[in-house]
Amino acid sequence: MIIDTHAHITGPSELYEYFRGFTNVSGPAARALHHFAISDDYLESSIEGHLKEIDEVGTDLQLIVARPWAIPTAERRRPLVTAITEQLNDMISQCVRLHPDRFIGLGSLPQSPSLSPKDALEEMDRCVNELGFVGFKINPDPGEGGWEAPGMGNDYWYPIYEKLVELDVPALIHGGPFRFSREPELGYFCQEESVAGWSLMATPEVWRDFPRLKLIIGHGGGYIPYQYGRARAFRINGRRSDDTLWEPFEESLRRLYYDTVLFDQDALELMLKICGVDRCLFGSDRPANGSIVDPRTGRALNDVKSLIEAIPWLDDQDRRAIFEGNARLLYPRLNSGASR
Amino acid sequence: MIIDAHAHITGPARLWEHFREVAGMAPGIRPTPLDLSDEEIRASLEDQIHDVTALGTDMQFVVGRPWAIPTALRRESIVMYITEQVNDLFARCVQLFPDRFVAMATLPQVVGVSPQNCLAELERCVNELGFIGCKINCDPGEGTGDTPHLGEAWWYPLYDKMVELDVPGLLHGGHYNYGREPELGYYPAEVTIGAWALLRSPRVFQEFPDLKIIVGHGGGYVPYQLGRARGFRLNEQARDPAVESFETSLSHLYFDTVLYNAESVELLIKAIGVENVLFGSDKPANGDTIDPLTGHAFNDIKWYIDQIPWLSEADRHKIFETNARRLFSRFETRGRVRESDDS
Numbered sequence: 295m296i297i298d299t300h301a302h303i304t305g306p307s308e309l310y311e312y313f314r315g316f317t318n319v320s321g322p323a324a325r326a327l328h329h330f331a332i333s334d335d336y337l338e339s340s341i342e343g344h345l346k347e348i349d350e351v352g353t354d355l356q357l358i359v360a361r362p363w364a365i366p367t368a369e370r371r372r373p374l375v376t377a378i379t380e381q382l383n384d385m386i387s388q389c390v391r392l393h394p395d396r397f398i399g400l401g402s403l404p405q406s407p408s409l410s411p412k413d414a415l416e417e418m419d420r421c422v423n424e425l426g427f428v429g430f431k432i433n434p435d436p437g438e439g440g441w442e443a444p445g446m447g448n449d450y451w452y453p454i455y456e457k458l459v460e461l462d463v464p465a466l467i468h469g470g471p472f473r474f475s476r477e478p479e480l481g482y483f484c485q486e487e488s489v490a491g492w493s494l495m496a497t498p499e500v501w502r503d504f505p506r507l508k509l510i511i512g513h514g515g516g517y518i519p520y521q522y523g524r525a526r527a528f529r530i531n532g533r534r535s536d537d538t539l540w541e542p543f544e545e546s547l548r549r550l551y552y553d554t555v556l557f558d559q560d561a562l563e564l565m566l567k568i569c570g571v572d573r574c575l576f577g578s579d580r581p582a583n584g585s586i587v588d589p590r591t592g593r594a595l596n597d598v599k600s601l602i603e604a605i606p607w608l609d610d611q612d613r614r615a616i617f618e619g620n621a622r623l624l625y626p627r628l629n630s631g632a633s634r
Numbered sequence: 635m636i637i638d639a640h641a642h643i644t645g646p647a648r649l650w651e652h653f654r655e656v657a658g659m660a661p662g663i664r665p666t667p668l669d670l671s672d673e674e675i676r677a678s679l680e681d682q683i684h685d686v687t688a689l690g691t692d693m694q695f696v697v698g699r700p701w702a703i704p705t706a707l708r709r710e711s712i713v714m715y716i717t718e719q720v721n722d723l724f725a726r727c728v729q730l731f732p733d734r735f736v737a738m739a740t741l742p743q744v745v746g747v748s749p750q751n752c753l754a755e756l757e758r759c760v761n762e763l764g765f766i767g768c769k770i771n772c773d774p775g776e777g778t779g780d781t782p783h784l785g786e787a788w789w790y791p792l793y794d795k796m797v798e799l800d801v802p803g804l805l806h807g808g809h810y811n812y813g814r815e816p817e818l819g820y821y822p823a824e825v826t827i828g829a830w831a832l833l834r835s836p837r838v839f840q841e842f843p844d845l846k847i848i849v850g851h852g853g854g855y856v857p858y859q860l861g862r863a864r865g866f867r868l869n870e871q872a873r874d875p876a877v878e879s880f881e882t883s884l885s886h887l888y889f890d891t892v893l894y895n896a897e898s899v900e901l902l903i904k905a906i907g908v909e910n911v912l913f914g915s916d917k918p919a920n921g922d923t924i925d926p927l928t929g930h931a932f933n934d935i936k937w938y939i940d941q942i943p944w945l946s947e948a949d950r951h952k953i954f955e956t957n958a959r960r961l962f963s964r965f966e967t968r969g970r971v972r973e974s975d976d977s
Binding site: 435519523524558561588 | 779822
């Protein structure tokens with residue numbers, strides 16, 4: 295079975311037009327947000343192309359979450375951010391209900407500089423206990439390139455980590471909108487996910503306090519695997535004699551998980567070698583930008599499965615682990631049937 | 635010959651104390667340059683020469699440390715003074731060890747100030763001091779949004795002068811007082827932002843076909859996320875077929891090998907191609923530490939390259955020497971400027 299752990303569903307564009315009608319105005323109009331009902335038929339027609347795309351590349355099951363740009367993190371009005379996030383999670387849940395054999399839900403968190411991680415806990419409970427979701431997406435930079443959010447090693451994030459451990463669900467670290475960033479979209483996600491990873495790996499207290507925390511760095515770990523040597527050297531240079539929690543960088547690296555959203559076989563091989571097969575989960579981010587066909591291969595760039603299958607030094611057991619086994623180990627609720 | 639195209643020199647420590655003092659001076663006070671002796675400069679270079687020789691490096695292209703220029707200090711005259719002093723120090727290092735060092739210019743970059751202010755110093759470095767390239771800090775705003783990206787015309791005066799003088803520029807971060815990244819990630823991230831900007835703006839190389847840019851630190855993370863970058867260009871081409879191919883855009887950029895593990899160096903050369911990769915070690919620096927897993931210094935990058943089984947001797951020769959000679963056209967004639975000055 296091929297389980298794709300990194301995928302987004304858009305749903306009908308009217309939903310976002312409806313949200314914009316509230317985020318773009320102030321005053322009484324913004325208080326009138328109510329639940330935007332989407333009929334099953336209409337939702338079905340909006341995801342028809344999505345299903346076709348994943349059929350084409352042989353994906354059996356996708357863990358789906360709202361698009362990264364969908365949560366209005368730049369919005370400072372807490373009720374708006376919260377209500378929009380809930381509706382997006384409801385939309386994801388509706389997709390799962392329509393296609394329980396193809397989709398499993400991951401929850402988005404209500405995040406913005408005016409919300410604290412504590413404000414996400416109620417929605418996290420609802421996503422897992424009521425909607426049957428098996429994990430979450432965390433935006434490490436709700437400040438959108440600004441300075442508002444502390445690094446992910448900071449205890450600012452502890453309420454979310456505590457809840458993740460309590461529910462025994464993993465979270466995918468994934469950037470969101472990026473209005474104030476120097477990075478273009480091309481690099482923003484990779485960069486912010488790396489910033490999050492550097493911070494987590496530089497803070498062994500997080501792992502002491504939450505040994506069962508399960509976090510996945512999206513987009514092939516951003517650029518962490520490529521700058522692995524640099525990170526190892528810095529770790530050794532930065533060692534203090536009184537630092538009882540010090541560990542070599544290669545051990546910190548393996549406290550995290552990585553998905554395979556990389557559109558290049560050589561880069562995938564590097565990630566698998568550096569991070570280890572047991573730390574890598576199949577993810578394709580399909581459909582998205584990568585759905586474009588590469589004229590050199592005649593295949594979509596985000597047909598990541600074909601790239602992994604072409605790696606000569608992986609054996610069948612390795613491939614099964616990447617495509618299915620690691621996801622089942624990491625997401626215990628995937629097997630419980632609670633979500634199906 | 636092994637040419638290391640990415641290296642810094644620190645020089646005597648009291649020079650940096652002097653600069654810190656200067657940066658804190660009340661406006662209007664003219665600083666008095668330090669009187670550094672040849673012995674002092676020579677002594678400050680001994681360890682560096684010893685260490686790089688031990689790894690087989692013959693020649694280093696050296697430039698000011700990334701933290702040397704206080705880019706966020708909004709006093710242009712102080713930044714200019716420090717930059718001139720740094721470049722003068724480098725000229726003296728080269729004079730003392732002409733067979734070991736060649737210098738690249740450090741530019742007096744200041745947040746919010748047009749790179750126009752760098753042109754006279756670049757000219758002085760090349761025409762009077764015999765320097766052969768320069769270092770470009772693509773983020774003088776130090777992590778703020780205050781600097782236009784490298785694809786914007788704001789940078790054209792500098793590109794114009796680089797082309798006129800035929801000197802390459804090494805993209806390299808500087809200070810990062812306001813960056814979200816830790817030092818570990820800041821340099822790779824910033825050179826990548828610089829490279830993305832150039833890759834996304836084909837106009838730059840259409841207007842400056844002879845511009846030579848080297849992306850430092852193994853290209854930051856460009857080689858690792860190359861598939862993603864190609865995808866963005868393919869989508870752009872689907873909307874507008876006149877846009878040049880990603881491969882064409884990429885072919886304009888050169889990359890150094892400053893990466894501290896063998897797998898990544900191999901990926902870099904595979905992804906970018908032998909022709910566009912230059913040996914660089916950033917030695918001495920953070921990477922001097924011995925890797926307990928290999929017994930080699932992390933920045934013994936020649937050792938990584940020597941192990942790559944699919945590289946031919948001719949390939950290695952290009953990476954270690956001839957690509958640098960081809961790109962830095964002033965390397966061959968570098969001594970003559972100084973000699974003619976003496977006569």
